[in-house]
Amino acid sequence: MSWYHKLDRHIPTRSLRWQLGMSYATLALVVTALLTGLALRIGSNISLAAEQRQALVAVSGAATAFREALANPTADLSQVARQQSFASNGRVLWLNDDGTVRLDAFAEAALGGTKLDLPQELAQPTEPIARAYAASSGWVIYAVAPVSTPFQPASLVVLAQDISHIQHDLAQLRATLWLLGGLLACGFAALGFLYARSVTRPLGQLTAAVQQMQAGNLAQKVVPEGSEELRQLATTFNTMATNVASLDEERRAFVANAAHELRTPLAALQALAYEMQENIAPQTSELAAFVRQTERLGRTVDNLLTLARLDNPDIKPRMIPIRVRNLLAEVFWVMRPVAAKRSIELIFPDELENEPWVLGDPDWLHLALVNILGNSVRYCAPHGGARVGVICTSNTVAIKVADSGPGVPREALSELGQRFYRVSSAREHSSGGSGLGLAIVREIVELHSGQLAFASPPGAGLIVTVTLATVPEPEDEL
Amino acid sequence: MILKTFSDDQSNPSELSTHILLVDDEYDLLRALSATLTRAGWQVTTASDGQQALHVFRRISPNLIILDLMLPVLDGWEVCREVRKTSDVPIIMLTARDDSVDKILGLELGADDYVTKPFDSRELIARIRAILRRANRTYTGTTLRLADIEINLESQTVSRDGKQTVLTPTEFDLLVHLARHPGRVFSREDLLEQVWGYDFPGDLRTVDVHVRRLRLKVEQDPAHPTLIRTRFGVGYVLVP
Structure with a gap:
């Protein structure tokens, strides 16, 4: 699994909330970037222009001072340079026409005598010029002004000013702007999330309601809220849910009523069949078959009714603590005579040190286990057997019923427990099953939030496992 | 009104005195079953509606009634209620509606099964035999005493604080059985x-319903029984 999928599992990156929030944040960040860029450009232009103006004034002043000093033979030119440096907060150099430095205000790092390679536009100034440059050490301004006197060859004054403080100020401004932009992006993201939530909350409710319907709770209703479209969707959903629920109720009621209506004539049929069997001599195999089929029809109708009751969403199992051993004892009490008729042995689980208790409806769980054992008895050959095992973990108990029957093909295992499913119709018909027994088991186990599993290892019969949550043994009786 | 009495010359003369009233509105079932x-x-007498059933009941005083629930004119519930006003004859209910079984029995109508x-x-x-056997059961001994309850075994009556409580034979048998083995848990x-x-597996809920009904009659507070207690998941026990 790629990292993306892992991420996708934890953060629903494709959710509307996430998408809307991220879009808002991205938008805020782009706007911030544009605005910051613009602000920095304008800011730096304004600052540089101001600095250049100041440098021009300073360099013009320096040029005038040098001109006056050159006219006065007693003047100390290096003193002038130092004064001008100090006044302009820069480095003043006096250059020959060819760029050779004649005087440097910074005596410590004196450039005196070296030829200064000035940029082209500054080399031959006719009037004061100031230009800003980005040097490796930071931003600088070079300002030059010609110094022309009648008696001296042409020379020029260069003023170099360090303006990296502007750079620093701009960096600070940029940081501030980005910080603001970031905060704004977060704010927008949150806003996007909130807005998206107002859209998705009704959708979430709708999704939950649909999921509930999927789980079989058909009576669902959502509150119409949100935008007009969402309200319409909710109203339509409510109408549909009501229709589906009433259809399902009608179906359930139909099955229940049909089964009830079938029972009365079936009872007469069965009583008549018994009476004929007892009274008519000689016995015919047809009559025996008639009795058998009548009984089977009765069982199918019973099972249909049971399923209709289990389908009823209003069914409320009576949850009381039950000792698993006692539950099994009652099941064995019912099933032993049935098994004995077919010479099938039922093996009761061994005593455990800590007998498990479960919370459940004793009648439903009884029916589930009777159906499982009944299934085993039906498929075991005479003199076969079924063994019941109880396996406990810290908080579950597994009731395992393994029989010596022919087992079930692997591909059919997943189909077991579906209504009217038969592994082999020919065999099932002769065995008298209705194809509903394990479906009832499944419904009951689900009603108790348990698990039902089927296994059929090669050479062995079918193993049915019912896993239920255990509860502590109740301390006091009612 | 036509009353049919089916009798058979080969019937066991010792049981001929036992008279069963069979009530159902399905003619075919009635005929086969009788x-x-x-x-x-x-000896079987049949009736096909509730009114007729009550009429026949008063005339022949049967030893047992087999009563369908869904009957024309008067339904099985009402017939049962009427019969119980004057008699504790055993009643077996026939029903095609098993989802209302709890309701039927819980209504304290006094059906025995x-x-x-x-x-x-x-x-x-088999059920009829078992019920008739119980109806003719006699007890040895005179009285059993439990807290404020006195069980008279000869007259098969129960009184609490000197006041007589009417129990059906099944309820009486259940109480005596528990009372004779105090402290023992019965599944x-x-x-x-x-x-x-x-001697065959019956519906275990029959027991629950009878215990519930018995508690209504003998417990001080049936919602919090102190005499007949439930051992969760195990069974019932009488604690004197």
């Missing part, structure tokens, strides 16, 4: 075998 019961050795349609005739016969199958006398 033939079966007659051959089993009982119920059978869900369709049923196996052999099982019905539901134990009670069906030992009190009801079933």
